[in-house]
Amino acid sequence: MIRVVLFFLLLLFGSVAKSQTPTDSIQKLDEVILSDVKLKRYAHGYKVTALGDSLLQKNRSSFTDLLRFNSNLYFKENGYGMVSSPSFRGTNASQTAVIWNGISINSQLTGQTDFNTINTTNFNSVIIRSGGGSVQYGSGAIGGSIHLNNTLSFNPHFDNTVTLSYGSYETKNIGYLSSYANDKWSFNIGVNYIDSDNDYKYLNTDKRNTNGAYYNGSVNANVGHVLSSKDVLKLYHQTFIGEREFSGTLSSPSLAKYEDENFRTMLEWSRNGDKAFSKLKVAHLQEHFKYFGTKNTENFTFGKVNTYLINYTADIDVSTDLKLKPIVSYNYYEGSGSSFEDPNRQEFSTTALLQYKPNEKWQYGLNIRQDITSGFESPLLFSFDIAYDVTNYYTLKINGSKNYRVPTFNDLYWQPGGNLDLVPETSYQIDLGQEITYKSAKLNFNAFYIKTTDLIQWKPNTTGFWSPENIAKTQNFGAEANLDITKRIKTHHFSLLMNYAYTVSEDLETNAQLIYVPYHKANVNLAYAYKRMSLFFQHLYNGEVYTTPENLSGRFYSVEAYQVSNLGVSYQLFKTKSQQIDVSLKVNNLFNTAYENVAFRPMPDRNFNFQIQYKF
């Protein structure tokens, strides 16, 4: 289903700029040179924002916190570090695709990615693509997609970064990143381990988060080799192994524990031919979880899925104005688990992307995709996008698409309840964007409308168990505003980033707002750097969310709006041409606010994190 991304095409031609802006040390959303060709070439009419590696390294917060404070995404997190699911433009967690180096890694069991099982520090960039992307990225890219990218450069270099941090609740983190290249070989390795008691105090009570400890380790290892002037071979690997206790609610502690093991490996062969730049990819993904209802016993339930994928794509310049990219892909999934036997599923997909640029002002994209899937019929998908540069400072963007989300293994095979008659959820959407760029300031306005039908929902049925059905219909509409300004006055660097989203997401039968979708969400990031010192302040406003379909407000029906702030200061202790040591201190929840993100699951009180980073 997923065609794999053409990475580093630009790198191959030696024309890529480093993904660090002059305001490197300043915490903000960096606009990086995109390494994903699909994102670069075939997304002109979409809003695409990027978090560069400087931000990922400086602000070593969880993936959830990173996006919560720096983007329009809303997260539903079952207490800090616990299961965290995103809502992108009011869609649900299985309607946000997470893409690892071009491949969707959403769980085949649940359809979603738990954002607390991803460690971002080992990636070079995280890119947020707003709007429907099923044609390019497959099932689940309805609200938008989050892209985790590793880059392999063949510019000779040898860089190392060691990071140690220690913080409240006995939180220990160690990370090592190494990147080496000559003109034939390129390596990069990232190793990260984090361990936390996470036993934060529940403010205004005498209780603590007693069953919330976690640890996880992840390894990213990537190798590239230039075979000939035309052929390059690349191998990407990621392992994530983690164990978490699942904390309970304010009034009920829990004894549960959860283990995750994810392995992802991809081999890519690219050939820069005379007529086309082609790529062949093979990949293996494995997801495996174990759930222990009582952590001190050996009794658990589990689920496991292996995904095998082969994908071929070519980038063809038909003429100087017209670019074409056909993709064919075959995926095979095999699952096993406590709640189903050993089901498998196959998928074959064909995609064509077309990009037309008749002049400097206009860009048109037209894309179609058809999947052939065992078990159910997939709809014909399409998308179009147009970008028009009205002036040098002002661009209009529009895109529309039909997207889908296929039933998961749980939906199809869970015993009891699994429903083999399900069809994919389908969704139409339109997104209108305006982008004003002036010097180092950028302002984006987007308005969107999404209508989804055949939504899969689990409901109790007449025979006494729960079963999924294609029943619900929803519509989402809203507006987003993003402002990004950087300013330099002599040696003083200032930056301001603001994101605001207004989101209506309603059930079309009841016209009621869906649970756990805030109408309003906003964040502000302010940063200042002077010589060796830098400072940042970030603030989040998260509107009230309903927890029952009736849209009532109050302790048992909604989670109150909250505001939370973080403050960070960083100082460059030492710097030579080849070495650098930074120390930083971060205060999370600066004003010690009591807040909940999910009902009855308090979030941490004020906490501190001290970090030392050595680059050589």
Add this chain to the structure above:
Amino acid sequence: MKRIILSIFAMSLLIVSCSEDNDDNISTEPLGAYEDGIIISGEGSPSSISYISEDLTTSENQIYFNANNEATGVYLQSLGFNDDKAYIVVDAGTITVVNRYTFEKLATISTGLTYPRYIAFANDKGYVTNWGDPNDETDDFIAVVDLTANTVINTIPVGNGPEQILVEDNFLYVSHKGAFSTNNIVSVINTSSDVLTTTITVNDNPDEMIVDNTGDLVVLSSGKPAWTGDETKAAITKIDMDTNTVSTTLEFSDGEHPELMMYLNGNLYYNLGSSVLSITDDATAVTSTPLFTTGATTLYGMAAKDDRLYFVDAVDYTSAGQLFIYDETSYSLINSFTAPVVASKIYFN
């Protein structure tokens, strides 16, 4: 002399009647806001407890939260009432002891319980069914609670998945629905010795129990549903508590799996989906002809008292629940109230 006796007698009558009058006139202090009424518990989440006055004129949701400014936890399985106290049993492993008339918290029992389900009372002790680890079919037990110290003082090992518990004379009767799997026994425990005396085999998945007017223990087994691939018949089983043997088994047809039962004025009521059916004490077979169908989307609990039938609706398990009150003879809806999320149990305070 005779007149004196008569007059004394008359005076005594007067005094008696006066004192009776006085009794009627003395307005006793109410024991609390939730005296005399209907208490509904909901599993959640969030779990909560609602109150409706006996005359149905006032109602209040989240009474535990209102009294204590804290929630009741996941998942609220059941309540138990003893003397002036109520016991809130939460699956996560706690029992909160409250004043049953004010719902103010008095104590918490949080050690010695693993997956507690229901509580019953005898000899100043509480008896709590516990699943242990629900995946482990051999660690299930009844926790014996000292009601003064509010601590678990003893455990009685029992078969897998003990569910509801009922006291009759000196014996406890425990239905074993089988936790995450299945079971088909009723355990009998002697409360003088706290020892398991016998187990009685019934149809699969016994859950609700009542004692009928003839003095029999009536057990509703829902049977294994068809989706298990091993469907077994549901049944109403009557047990002679003198001999602890099954006297009558009334089986249902395949595809019929009642899960709820209540008893009022010689009628045994049970459900099939949202429909209500009933048989009398002398019935020789179950019926499939409903008396009426409740307004519930997901009928999740029922209870009966004083010519009224009460039903709770768990709706879609996320919306606020509903309580429906029907007249016992006309089966007409008297009133309905909002109830906790996943409203499951009805009690009369």
